[in-house]
Amino acid sequence: MTLGSSPRDNRRSAASASASASVEPQEPAGPRDEGPSIGRTLATARLNAGLTVDEVSVATRVRVPIVHAIEEDDFTRCGGDFYVRGHLRALARAVGTDGDALIARYQATHTDEPIPLAPVAALEARRIRADHGGRPNWTIAMVLAILAVIALIGFNLLTGKPHRIAAGSINAPSPSAAASAPAASPAGNQPPAPTSSAAPIAAAPADKVTVKLVAETGTSWVTAMDGSGNSLFQNNLDEGKDQTFTDPKQIKLVIGNASAVHLYVNGKDLGAAGKDGEVAHLTYTPGDPQAG
Known part of the structure; x- marks a missing residue:
């Protein structure tokens, strides 16, 4: 009589082998590399x-x-x-x-x-969620912060006495000259426009530094400070717009999109403030324009 495995034992062995193969562990997928945050x-x-x-x-x-x-x-x-x-x-x-x-x-x-969401709808939705969820109302906090910043900027403009002058008014006479001029009309204090000079700021006073910025080919953000560290301008200069600044000591500039801004310093045309995409840091003083 020969001893061997019964058909039932053979079926159990096959089922165990199949179960072991089906539950073989798989390596977990690693995290995807999505680049810098x-x-x-x-x-x-x-x-x-x-x-x-x-x-x-x-x-x-x-x-x-x-x-x-x-x-x-x-x-x-x-x-x-x-x-x-x-x-x-x-x-x-x-x-x-x-x-x-x-x-x-x-x-x-x-x-x-x-x-x-549209800005108004987004603000209203956040206000409702904050009110019903017992969390701080960030909308009111942001509005109050913005109002505080606007009030601070207005106070600085009123009390800082910046030396900024409007474009086109560089040729205005000094206070002593204005006092001696006849007051025949509201425009009597303005001297006649120069006829022989082609430079935009050719009549700039020799004892001061005068800088004119013209955004000719695009928009650039500009920061301007005078010789005492007072802020004269902090904003975008849109294409087609210009700003003029003057100070007895120096004008310090930071120009974001330098190639878009044309420079006129102390009556001289210096061309573009820099190359395309360059951030230009410039300082000018009375006399010949030289970058600081």
């Missing part, structure tokens, strides 16, 4: 542009602590998704990177809103 992308672009956080804050009007927080991928200080998108778009424009791509990445990872 939003904050790292902005910080790298800012460093490549040669800008400091303070300069970016001045150009975008986004407060320095919020710029630092965004570069560290902390968006909680922005006050909500609506403000995050606005900050990302402004910062990306200032440092020269793709703002739409950053906003799309933020939408994909931080919010489930497929379509941005």
Whole structure:
């Protein structure tokens, strides 16, 4: 009599082998490499542009602590998704990177809103959620902060006594000359326009520095300071617009899109402020225009 496995034992062995094969562990998929984060992308672009956080804050009007927080991928200080998108778009424009791509990445990872709400609707929705959820009302806080900033800027403009003069008024006479001129009409204090000079600021006073900026080929953000450190201008200079500044000591400039701005310094045409995409840091004093 030959001893062997029964048909039932053979079936059990086959079933065990099949179960072992079906539960063989698989290696988990590793995390996808999505490249640098939003904050790292902005910080790298800012460093490549040669800008400091303070300069970016001045150009975008986004407060320095919020710029630092965004570069560290902390968006909680922005006050909500609506403000995050606005900050990302402004910062990306200032440092020269793709703002739409950053906003799309933020939408994909931080919010489930497929379509941005209109500004009024977004503010109202956040107000309702804050009121019903017992959380702070960030909309009111942001409005109060904006009003405080506007009041501070107005106070500085009224009390800072900047040396900025309007374009086209460089040829105005000195106070002593104006006092001695006949007051026959409201326009009697204005001297006749120069007839032989073709330079835009040829009549600039020799004992002062006079700088005129003309945005000829695009828009550029501009920061201008006088010799005492007072701010003369902090804003975008749109294409076709111009600004003129004068001071007894010096004019210090930071020009974001240097190739778009044409310079006239102390009556001389210096051409474009810099190359395409260059951030120009310039200082001028009375006499021959020389970059500081």
